[in-house]
Amino acid sequence: MDYRPRPEDVRFLLEAVLDAPARLRALAPFAEVDDALHAQVLEQAARFVGSAVAPLNRVGDAQGCRFASGEVRTPPGFREAYRAFVDGGWPALSAAPEDGGQGLPAVLEAVLYEWLAAANHGLTMAPGLLHGAYACLRHHGSEELKARYLPKIASGEWLATMCLTEAHAGSDLGQVRTRAEPRSDGSLRVSGGKIFISGGEHDLTPNIVHLVLCRLPDAPAGPRGLSLALVPKWLPGGERNAVHCERIEEKMGLHGSPTCAMRFEDATGWLVGEAGRGLAAMFVMMNSARLHVALQGIGLLDAAWQKAEAYAGERRQMRAPGPVPASRGGESADLIAEHPALRRILDTQRAWIDGARAIAYRSALMLDIAEHDADPKARERAQRWCAIVTPVLKAACTQQAFHGASDCLQVFGGHGYVREWGIEQTVRDARVTMIYEGTNEIQAIDLLVRKVLPDHGAAMSAVLLELRDTLDASREAEADVQRRLAQLRYLGTTVAMAAQADPVLPHEVADDYLRATMLVLLAWAWARIEAAAPLDAGRARVAAAFRRWVLPEFEMRLAMVKRSCEPVALTHAAVARSPSG
Template sequence: MNYQPRPDDVSFLLDTVLGAPPRLRALPPFAEVDDALQAQVLDEAGKFVAEVIAPLNRTGDEVGCRFVDGQVVTPPGFREAYGAFVEGGWPALSAATEDGGQGLPAVLEAVLFEWLSAANHGLTMAPGLLHGAYECLRHHGSNEMKERYLSKIATGEWLATMCLTEAHAGSDLGQVRTRAVAQADGSYRVAGGKIFISGGEHDLTDNIIHLVLCRLPDAPAGPKGLSLVLVPKVLPDGSRNAVHCERIEEKMGLHGSSTCAMRFDDATGWLIGEPNRGLAAMFVMMNAARLHVALQGIGLLDAAWQKADAYAHERRQMRAPGPTPASRGGEAGDLVVEHPAIRRILDSQRAWIDGARVIAYRTAVQLDVARHDTDPKVRERAQRWCALITPVLKAACTQQAFQGASECLQVFGGHGYVREWGIEQVVRDSRVTMIYEGTNEIQAIDLLVRKVLADGGTGMSAVLIELRDELDASREIDADVQRRLAQLRYLTTTIAMAAHADAALPFEVADDYLRVVMLTLLAWAWARIEHAAPGDARWSAPAAAFRRWALPEFEMRLGIVKRACESVTAQTVA
């Protein structure tokens, strides 16, 4: 079964739950983006993903990318599908019109890439960094660089990579050794090796634009001495640059994506931004990538759920407890979906998918508000939301993608462990999302240590108050969410105080704190969904499953962090 996007569900969350269209139309660039245009884009995107991208998913996994004489050959059909992707204008959905883009809101691009990842994660890895590379060059590239490369990247005519990792330097970018030496003509010669480079070599486009994190000869040690250099596979004069793919990795999943070890032999490149300020330029790219990885998690979980739900509605096994199901008829067993244990799995994963969508789509809307709103205070609030919530989404959605896909595999029993049904591919493909673009542990530390505690919790408190004010205090469900928002605010203050006595404490409880934040956000999201669709069975079953089976984790994680803080306080007093 291939993945099938559901534009109606997404439109309900965007329009009715979040009220996104009028908020976006209030921004000058999107004044002409009405409901009809949004619906048309979503419908066409859904058709393209279902008809062109999804059917290649199994081939991508079973055939995979091949490394032949230093070149990467992508799986059958990938090159043609990517060509159709570019021809349809899909890579340029949110890029500025002056750069060849369509100038549409970021949330529509977010939905598109969620669906693409669900349908064919391997193929989607190829254009996955285009948006980040585009934003990086748009904000930090020279005028000459923009003129030469920006529209090519915006339209997807040329693909891009993000070359950070080295064999000895994984997450510790301060250890990067790749060197760049300035030349008399203003270019740089780049020498060194990078590993784990998604799409470092392929046959999808004629040129590949590598954004390489490196070090100038006189640079200070550590991360503050890193620069960012643009190194194209093909130089402006048409000659081949000294960029080589040494091998592609044999991976657990994502066989349709080439993960390359790259070598730069005094390759020619040009500096992006200022010397020794490479991380500032790179983080424009990384932050965009992290939201897209969160959307990968949501999409992959939806793909797993669709497979499990379809199987559960066809497979019969034993008798289900409780009243005799109407579907039994003369069959020997009841449908798997009628067994309570299976119903719990399916409804719980549906709760994560749709609740996380609300939060991710709100974040995508806030990205445009931060860029385009005419009120600087509104832009500041939107930027604060994105800074705090992006690491939460990246970590929580990718963890749930892997764990939830594994739960969905359980619905199949032994059939899930063999290739025939395709669910095991989702489990394998989803695992890497917890690692790349910053491991989930790093996301948690980034959230708590670098962002929440940096201002004593003031920013997080402001976000929680904003969510509180959007709820109806008279409704029982909303009142429960308000109580949890207040508990999270108090917990944040408690950690901030305890951290003065034990600097290691925030690092120890960061994962638990992030889970508390995510569960609070999900509770808020489901309160909004239920308010928008009272009594609708499509939403009421996952809403009930969230409160019964997922939300109790809130108290557990809250208790873990509180006990850790109390232990520090007790030791300080002693």
């Protein structure tokens, strides 16, 4: 029951729903990237993921990584699979040609990494930060650093890490204590400890490039005093740097990925970007990583759904209640796939997968537009979309990955709880996605408190109006989405008004606001899917499941946020009416 990518599903969304090939050809770097090339890349990627990566998922979980004397050995087959990944040119898919990359659109890279995570999350953690490290160094590195490290990172010949977290400083990066002292030759002497570093030590590549958040002497306290240093495992002259792995964590899942506690002991590094601007440089990496974590969530949910759908189509139990659709034959009445309770689980998860994919692929397409469009206004619109939608995708897709995979485990009954069928591994592996690259609660606060409220909802309104303008109000389903988009716009105004009297309120309702936003985005995606082409019986059933079992949650979230705002509004009105007010 290894994961199998389905290129035809992806091509339908990219071509029929998002018109991605035509939009990409309008960008100068992709003028020659036609439909045939898109199809070829997707077919080859699906073949590689299905044959070289997916079969190692179980062994990676069962045997895990081994730590001894400061060195890490990855599970059997991982080194060979990663070598094939590099030899196939997959890490360099969207890197610039001048850096040794293929210069293909970011949206194709997004699909590749979704499939990789679905097939083998543990192995995919190794190259998972390459795209972010490449972007960070390309935008902020000195010419000398770029010449020395960028081609190696772009090709995947060397892997990279993101060293932020310290034992006392998780999400509060302002408490980082790792120190960096300038040397006379322009390098830095870096000392400190980092924890939860994915791939901090391994045997997949001969060198590991650590991007380390640190504090220079006399830097102010808090996040404004942080800088970013590039600290390689091996120095340019061939000497081993003073970078040490102290242990690997024993984790709930992701046993195929070494999560390391790292110690930098007067290690040699170099400044990336400006002193005191480390977070600005790092967030180039983190924003890219957050979209890819959202794609991990989609991929893991797809992997869980594939297992559950296949099992439900073979497992026979008591006869299902009611008539069985003629298209599936009366003889299948005792398959658990025909039982309404389990059909609801399966179709609900499929609705999330297809809808979330459309939003995530549109976001990856916006990354290409933001980078390459000749029109400054188009670039601005694309950047605005990514700023608003990325935290929504990261939080909502990873939450659904864990809870949806747990629902898929339910389809197996007791068989799902034992290791034989592999679904329990997906549940365990998915859980961490809700935590890393910024917890889901932080994503919700980022959306509402930092992105929506400061400009009184102007940026959010612009995004929602753009979506409204893509819809045809003459179609009932699309008119319904337009109504929900308007409700979400008004909800932002309601929260903004209430926040004037109670600044804590937005933090309390941020999760509900984000969830409501995702549900509206899904409604838009499904409206576009249904309008793109006549749906076959299976997709029509899933579309109906979305309207029945997923979309009604929007009203609930809307009511929860509005109910929270009401006491504030009533109190504020009472104060205004009082003689003293």
